[in-house]
Amino acid sequence: MMNSPSNPTPKARRPIDRWRWTGRLFLVLMLLYTAVPMIWMLLTSIKSGFAALQFPPQWWPDEPTLASYQKLLDPTNSVGRDFLRFFWNSLFVSTVTTILAVIVAVPAAYAFSRFDFPGRKFLFFAVLLRNMFPAVIFLVPLFILMRLLGLVNTHGSLILTYLTFGLPLAIWLLKGFYDNIPIQLEQAARIDGATRFQAFILVVMPLSVPGIIATAIYSFIGAWNEYIFAYTFINRNDQLTLPVGIQRFFSENTTDFPGLMAASFMMSLPVVVLFLLLQRYFVKALTEGAVKH
C-alpha cells in the first residue's frame, strides 16, 4: 500500500498546491487593491503641486519634498492652524467616544452575559436592532433632536451620535467575550474571599482585556472616520473634525493635491499606528470572542 505505483505522492500533492497558489494570488491581488491607493496617496504627498498634475503621471517624483507636511504642521500659517485644530477636534471626539463606549459597554455586556433579569432577551434584541438600519436614516431625526437639545455645532452632538452607532456592536462583541469566560472562575474567586465586584475586577477584567481593546479600537476608528453626521451637525470652522475639515479646507481654492494627500496620510496615521500596536488583541478578540464556543 505504502509505495503503490498507481498513486505516487507528487501527483497526489499537486491539486493541493494549485489551491494554495490560487489563494496566494488572490491575496496578492487583494493587497494591491488596498495598498495601491495608499501608496499613491503617499507618493503624491511628497510631490510639488506641479508634479502632481503631470500627465502621464509620474510614479516617483523627480524632486521629492516634505513641504506639504511642513505647511500642515506649522501653526504659524492659517493652513497649519486649521489642520492642527481639526486634528485635535477629531482626537477629542474619538477619544471621548471610545472611553464612554467602553465604560458603558463593559457593564452592559457583562450583565447580558451573566445575569438573568426579566426582559433580558428583549433588551439585547433592542440593542442590536439599531444596527439593522442604515445609519443615514437617522440623520434628520438626530439632527432635529440635537437642535432641541441645543447641541448643534458642539462636539457633544457627535459623541452622542457615535455612541448610538458604536455601542450595540461593542456590547455584542464584549458579551461574546464574557460568555467564553467560565463562570466558575468568578465563583472560585468569591469562595476564595472576593466580593462579586472584586471577582469581576480581579479575575474577569484581566481576562477580557483583549475584548476591551478590540471594542475600543472599533469605537475609535468608527468615530475618527465618520463624515456624514459631522458634515451635517457642525458648521463652525473651529469645531470641524478632520474628514469634513480636510474636504472643506482644500476645495476653497484650486485644489492643492499634495497638501490634500499629506493631510489624508496624517489622518490615517493614528488608526494605522493604533492597529499595528494592538492588532494582536484585535485578532484574538475576533477569533475568541465570536467564533470559539
Place this chain on the structure above:
Amino acid sequence: MAHVVLTDLVKTYGTFKAVNNVSLRVEDGEFVALVGPSGCGKTTTLNLVAGLVPLTSGDITIGDRIVNDIDPKDRDIAMVFQNYALYPQKSVYKNLAFPLQMRKLPRDEIDLKVKEAARVLDMTHLLERKPRELSGGQQQRVALGRALVRDPAVFLMDEPLSNLDAKLRVQMRSEIKRFHQDLKATIIYVTHDQLEAVTMADKMAVMNGGFLQQYDSPATVFANPVNMFVASFIGSPAMSLVPLEVSTNNGDTALSGTEGWSMALSPLNARKVQNSTSKKVVLGARHSTIKLHKHVIAGGIPAKVYTVEPTGDVTFVQALLSGATVNISVPPTVSVAPDETVWLEFDQQRIHLFDGETEMALSAA
C-alpha cells in the same frame, strides 16, 4: 472544622425543581459523597451550600450558623471545581496565594503557607508556571492546593477527578482519602463515579431527579438499597431487576415469571412479598449472588444466554429472564455460549424484593 446540616433544601429554575426537599446532616470530620446520574442536582446542591446560587427555600447550617443569606466568602468554605477553575492569568504561586491575599494575611505568612502547600502536593517546581502549562493532574493538584492553603470549616469538591485518566484518578483518589484522614476535614464530595464514592466516603447520599434517595454508609447502601433506583445505580455491573408476579404454589407464596416457572420463597421473603401493594414484585440480585448451572437442577430457573463477556478474572454472562436481562458472573473456566439454556439459582438470603408499583424495597414488618 464543622458539621453541615441541610434542611428541606429546594432550588427551582422557573418551574423546574433542580433540588427537591433535600435534608441531610454531615457530621464534623465526615466524608460524604454525593452521587447520582447526570443532571440529578449534585452540582446545584453543592453550589447552594457554597452560596453561589440563591436557594428557593430551606435552611443551610454550617457549624452552628444558619448561612442562608451569607456571602460565599464569609461561609468559611473551600471548593474544588469540576473544571478546576484556576485563574488562567496567574501563576501557580499566585493561584495558591489568592485566597490568602483576599483574607489580608501578611505577605511573609502567605509565602510560608503557599510553599508548605506546594511541598505537600509535590509541586514546588511548578510554582512559576501558568495553569495552561500544566498537565491535567498537575492542574488538579493546584485546584486542591488552593483549597488546602486556607483551613476552612468545610471542603466542597465537585467531581475533582472526572477529567483525569484512569491511572491518575486512582492515585489522586488515595491522596484525597489520605488528606481527609490527616486533616479530619469535613468534606462533601460530588461524583457520578460510584466506585469513588464507595472507596472514599464515610457516607453516601444518592440523588435522583433532585430528590435524595438514600443517605447511609456505602456498605448499607450496597446491602440494603431502599428502592429500585438505588439498587440499580450502586454496584457494577448493575443489580439485575426482574419483574415477576406473586403466585401460590401448594399454598405457599411464590414468584412466577412470564415463561411459566415459579420460584419458592423463604418464609422471610414470603412475608415481604405479602406486603406488596399489588401482585407485581421485582426481584433484584447482584451478579455474584446468582449461581449458573449448565444442567437442570432442583429449584433452578431456566434462562437463555444472551451475551458472554470474558474480562479475564471473571466472565460476565447476560441471560434473558421474564423479559429482563440478568447479569451473572462465572469463573473464566466455565464456558457458555449465546442462546444456550442455563439454570439460575438465586440465594434466598441475598436477593432483594421490590414493590412493582412503588419501586420501594419490601420489608417483612
